[in-house]
Amino acid sequence: xxxxxxxxxxxxxxxxxxxxxxxxxxxxxxxxxxxxxxxxxxxxxxxxxxxxxxxxxxxxxxxxxxxxxxxxxxxxxxxxxxxxxxxxxxxxxxxxxxxxxxxxxxxxxxxxxxxxxxxxxxxxxxxxxxxxxxxxxxxxxxxxxxxxxxxxxxxxxxxxxxxxxxxxxxxxxxxxxxxxxxxxxxxxxxxxxxxxxxxxxxxxxxxxxxxxxxxxxxxxxxxxxxxxxxxxxxxxxxxxxxxxxxxxxxxxxxxxxxxxxxxxxxxxxxxxxxxxxxxxxxxxxxxxxxxxx
Amino acid sequence: xxxxxxxxxxxxxxxxxxxxxxxxxxxxxxxxxxxxxxxxxxxxxxxxxxxxxxxxxxxxxxxxxxxxxxxxxxxxxxxxxxxxxxxxxxxxxxxxxxxxxxxxxxxxxxxxxxxxxxxxxxxxxxxxxxxxxxxxxxxxxxxxxxxxxxxxxxxxxxxxxxxxxxxxxxxxxxxxxxxxxxxxxxxxxxxxxxxxxxxxxxxxxxxxxxxxxxxxxxxxxxxxxxxxxxxxxxxxxxxxxxxxxxxxxxxxxxxxxxxxxxxxxxxxxxxxxxxxxxxxxxxxxxxxxxxxx
Numbered sequence: 293x294x295x296x297x298x299x300x301x302x303x304x305x306x307x308x309x310x311x312x313x314x315x316x317x318x319x320x321x322x323x324x325x326x327x328x329x330x331x332x333x334x335x336x337x338x339x340x341x342x343x344x345x346x347x348x349x350x351x352x353x354x355x356x357x358x359x360x361x362x363x364x365x366x367x368x369x370x371x372x373x374x375x376x377x378x379x380x381x382x383x384x385x386x387x388x389x390x391x392x393x394x395x396x397x398x399x400x401x402x403x404x405x406x407x408x409x410x411x412x413x414x415x416x417x418x419x420x421x422x423x424x425x426x427x428x429x430x431x432x433x434x435x436x437x438x439x440x441x442x443x444x445x446x447x448x449x450x451x452x453x454x455x456x457x458x459x460x461x462x463x464x465x466x467x468x469x470x471x472x473x474x475x476x477x478x479x480x481x482x483x484x485x486x487x488x489x490x491x492x493x494x495x496x497x498x499x500x501x502x503x504x505x506x507x508x509x510x511x512x513x514x515x516x517x518x519x520x521x522x523x524x525x526x527x528x529x530x531x532x533x534x535x536x537x538x539x540x541x542x543x544x545x546x547x548x549x550x551x552x553x554x555x556x557x558x559x560x561x562x563x564x565x566x567x568x569x570x571x572x573x574x575x576x577x578x579x580x581x582x583x584x585x
Numbered sequence: 586x587x588x589x590x591x592x593x594x595x596x597x598x599x600x601x602x603x604x605x606x607x608x609x610x611x612x613x614x615x616x617x618x619x620x621x622x623x624x625x626x627x628x629x630x631x632x633x634x635x636x637x638x639x640x641x642x643x644x645x646x647x648x649x650x651x652x653x654x655x656x657x658x659x660x661x662x663x664x665x666x667x668x669x670x671x672x673x674x675x676x677x678x679x680x681x682x683x684x685x686x687x688x689x690x691x692x693x694x695x696x697x698x699x700x701x702x703x704x705x706x707x708x709x710x711x712x713x714x715x716x717x718x719x720x721x722x723x724x725x726x727x728x729x730x731x732x733x734x735x736x737x738x739x740x741x742x743x744x745x746x747x748x749x750x751x752x753x754x755x756x757x758x759x760x761x762x763x764x765x766x767x768x769x770x771x772x773x774x775x776x777x778x779x780x781x782x783x784x785x786x787x788x789x790x791x792x793x794x795x796x797x798x799x800x801x802x803x804x805x806x807x808x809x810x811x812x813x814x815x816x817x818x819x820x821x822x823x824x825x826x827x828x829x830x831x832x833x834x835x836x837x838x839x840x841x842x843x844x845x846x847x848x849x850x851x852x853x854x855x856x857x858x859x860x861x862x863x864x865x866x867x868x869x870x871x872x873x874x875x876x877x878x
Contacts, residue, residue, distance in 0.1 A: 398718070415712030422711045422760065423752055425691070449781055457763055459716055466759070467715065470750055470775050477779035479786065482763050486742055486770035493772065 295555035297443045297522070299435075303565040306438065306573065307351060313576050314352050324579035325354035326384040326410065326571070327376055331369065331395070332362035337388045344386070347568050353575065356382075366395045370403050377405045383582050384410035384575035407581065410574035412464070421464055424471040428574045433465035435566030436501060436522055437475055445499060445520045445555060447478040453497035455543070456504035457484045461524055465501060490514065502543035512548025521549055521556040524563050588848035590736045590815070592728075596858040599731065599866065600644060606869050607645050617872035618647035619677040619703065619864070620669055624662065624688070625655035630681045637679070640861050646868065649675075659688045663696050670698045676875055677703035677868035700874065703867035705757070714757055717764040721867045726758035728859030729794060729815055730768055738792060738813045738848060740771040746790035748836070749797035750777045754817055758794060783807065795836035805841025814842055814849040817856050 314324060326348050330341045341357050348355035358372060369387075376382050385408045391397050401413045409417050412430040420427035429437075440447055447469050456462040462482060469478045483493050484504070491514040494500050502510045503524035515521065525543030542559030550556050557563060607617060619641050623634045634650050641648035651665060662680075669678045678701045684690050694706045702710050705723040713720035722730075733740055740762050749755040755775060762771045776786050777797070784807040787793050795803045796817035808814065818836030835852030843849050850856060 415709045415716060415718075418712030418715045419708030419710065420712075422715045422756060423708060425708075449779055457765070463715060463760070463763075466763075466775075467756070470756075470759075470777070472750070472777070472779065477777075479774065479776055479780045481772065481774040482759075483772055484763070484765070484770075486765065487772040488742055 294550045294553055295443070297439055297445075297520075297555055297557040297562060299439060299557060299562040299565045302439055302442045303435075303569040305442065306569050310351055310569075310572055310576055313580070317576070317579055318352070322579050322582070323352075323354050324348075324383050324576050325356070325381055326386060326575045327356045327358065327379075327382045328386045328388055329358045329360065329369070329372060329376075330388045331360045331364050332392055334390075337390075341388050343568060344571060347572055348575075351572055353572065354381075362392055364392075364395075366399065369395060369400060373400070373403045377403075377408065380582070382408065383579040384408055384571075386411055386571070408578055410571060410578055412574070413459075418464070422467050424473065428577070429468060429570075430460060430464045431567045431570040431574065432461050432503075432524065432563060433468050434570040434573070435563060436461075436465060436524070437468060438570070439522065439557060439563070439566055440499065440520070441475045443555060447476055447499065448474075450478050450498040451481070451496060452478045452499045452501065453481045453483060453493050454501045454503065455483045455490065455494065455510065456502070456524070457482055458503065458505075461503040462501075465503070504543055506543055507541050508543070508545040510544045510549060512545065512552050515549055515552050517552050518554045519552070521553045522563065523557050523559050526559055526564065587843045587846055588736070590732055590738075590813075590848050590850040590855060592732060592850060592855040592858045595732055595735045596728075596862040598735065599862050603644055603862075603865055603869055606873070610869070610872055611645070615872050615875070616645075616647050617641075617676050617869045618649070618674055619679060619868045620649045620651065620675045621679045621681055622651045622653060622662070622665060622669075623681045624653045624657050625685055627683075630683075634681050636861060637864060640865055641868075644865055646865065647674075655685055657685075657688075659692065662688060662693060666693070666696045670696075670701065673875070675701065676872040677701055677864075679704055679864070701871055703864060703871055705867070706752075711757070715760050717766065721870070722761060722863075723753060723757045724860045724863040724867065725754045725796075725817065725856060726761050727863040727866070728856060729754075729758060729817070730761060731863070732815060732850060732856070732859055733792065733813070734768045736848060740769055740792065741767075743771045743791040744774070744789060745771045745792045745794065746774045746776060746786050747794045747796065748776045748783065748787065748803065749795070749817070750775055751796065751798075754794075754796040758796070797836055799836055800834050801836070801838040803837045803842060805838065805845050808842055808845050810845050811847045812845070814846045815856065816850050816852050819852055819857065 345355040406416045412428040417427045470480045494514045499520045501522045507527035523542035523544040531539045638648040699709045705721040710720045763773045787807045792813045794815045800820035816835035816837040824832045
């Protein structure tokens with residue numbers, strides 16, 4: 293029987309730990325606060341921002357969302373970030389992506405002070421991750437590492453094949469897992485659209501992380517018996533049999549892969565819940581560091 | 586017959602190109618200048634610094650070395666860097682590593698302004714490399730990429746196995762080669778001391794980069810016929826038959842590997858000359874950017 297890596301359950305475990313940390317911080321007079329900025333009214337982005345706010349509420353953290361119109365100029369957005377940067381009550385600043393096309397994402401992400409950059413997207417935090425220094429690890433990679441370790445599949449000494457080289461998942465995850473550290477020290481291969489024979493690599497892996505954003509692309513014949521599979525994908529596909537007319541599937545073909553794998557994370561209920569929980573964890577960390585110096 | 590990838594010849598080719606760029610800059614009134622800081626009197630470090638200065642001279646660039654005693658305090662060194670940071674005539678600042686133990690290397694490297702960080706060791710430049718943005722790529726990885734492309738072994742679409750995960754070679758090279766860019770877009774595997782069966786990986790590689798700093802560790806039986814091998818190692822080993830009593834060998838066992846490989850870079854005369862040339866290239870780039878804004 294394949295082990296289902298339950299992201300919801302692992303996430304609950306981490307949240308219970310976080311509650312204790314938050315309680316300790318509150319006794320020191322610090323309540324961790326995350327402020328999100330949402331530019332425009334994309335429904336998916338609005339929903340993500342709401343979920344982040346609710347996650348804060350449930351943990352006894354503070355949260356705030358600053359909604360800005362689609363027409364917001366880059367300098368207006370920068371001014372808003374500048375204000376939050378200097379607000380000692382705000383520990384984490386998150387600008388919901390994607391931004392409208394007239395705003396330069398790089399300039400915006402660079403304007404968030406590294407010590408409040410709970411998404412881990414500031415170049416200095418990316419550099420610290422590459423260097424193996426203490427930093428805010430981007431939430432999805434951090435969540436994947438926790439899932440593996442807590443489900444009994446510690447990456448140490450394993451061969452991990454990551455499919456996809458995005459700045460949000462594949463690239464930072466590769467760095468995170470190859471350092472000589474606990475829960476890492478893996479031999480890492482990164483595959484992508486430039487890889488000639490994807491199956492050649494995935495069939496060798498002890499652990500596969502599918503993060504290319506293409507529905508059900510990793511199939512049973514691409515994995516070896518006994519491998520561990522983490523599915524980062526969340527692709528909306530039409531399905532007239534569903535009430536809404538669509539459903540979400542991962543980058544892994546669950547039915548065929550789950551017959552061969554030793555363990556697999558489902559979609560939904562796998563990486564998704566972990567990502568938000570790691571955002572909470574980064575915010576608590578930022579709050580703890582803010583008064584410790 | 587195995588192709589010898591001649592780092593000296595490729596380096597000369599790049600230097601000829603650089604001379605043209607330097608001439609153009611001089612006509613605009615800019616002479617690229619590299620200033621090195623050498624703390625203490627380690628003979629190897631002193632020799633590296635001299636070589637860098639000479640390379641500048643030969644290309645018609647300016648150079649300066651600031652020798653500081655072993656007893657220099659961290660704040661004295663920081664003050665020196667601060668002075669160079671504000672000197673518009675200095676385009677590149679290089680603090681020769683390693684530093685004495687009482688000085689925190691991270692703090693020093695962070696103090697070099699990113700736009701004069703021609704070694705590419707500042708966290709913000711590491712972050713830019715990870716993000717695939719324009720930056721100063723560390724000299725050895727940049728040199729390896731140039732060697733591969735210019736010797737007819739473009740990494741695009743290849744499987745590259747990098748052995749070693751140092752901050753100076755392995756880690757930045759992995760990032761450099763996996764981006765979707767010209768001369769990159771490779772499927773990259775990084776092996777290290779935590780890898781269970783090194784030969785399993787190296788035998789699959791189209792291109793092997795040996796950068797673990799262990800003499801003659803990659804042997805003929807660890808490579809497949811027709812592979813391309815770049816040897817980054819430079820290890821001093823005792824040899825009573827040599828006049829000096831020692832000689833330098835790479836991380837690759839040249840004799841056995843050269844019998845199977847399609848191409849191999851020698852030690853010395855391979856990566857070594859490329860590294861200094863890429864430092865010159867980064868300095869010229871810094872000079873060009875300094876007056877272009």
